[in-house]
Amino acid sequence: MNPISKKIINKLSQEDKTELKSEKVELAILDNLKKYASGLNKYQNEGDGLVKRADRLKTELDETQKAIYKWSDVGESIANDIVKDLSKFEKSAKELGISPGSVKEYINAEKAFKEFSKLEQKYQKIAKEL
Secondary structure, eight states: OOHHHHHHHHHHHHHHHHHHHHHHHHHHHHHHHHHHHHHHHHHHHHHHHHHHHHHHHHHHHHHHHHHHHHHHHHHHHHHHHHHHHHHHHHHHHHHHTOOGGGOHHHHHHHHHHHHHHHHHHHHHHHHHHO
């Protein structure tokens, strides 16, 4: 083979290789493009699932907040009942000449009143923060 023919064949061989590499790259890009389209449904399903979960959690949080407010109201009601009963006891104790502070049950009821009041305020604050 003469040197010119060899150069032509080498040149053609190099061009074919370049075209094949180019075609491989183009096919790889098409594969990537296919993945985007097929991944869309999965992406959307996952996103919709998260939105539904958020809605459920929000509903649950709203219900919990209402329950905490009601529980706080229960504590307030009990505290009010304690105050009334403490007052009645104080009046009766004075009539009998007894110091209310000397009776164990009275002291414990006063402590319970303070705790009910603190908890009622605590639950109100927590519910508001939700």
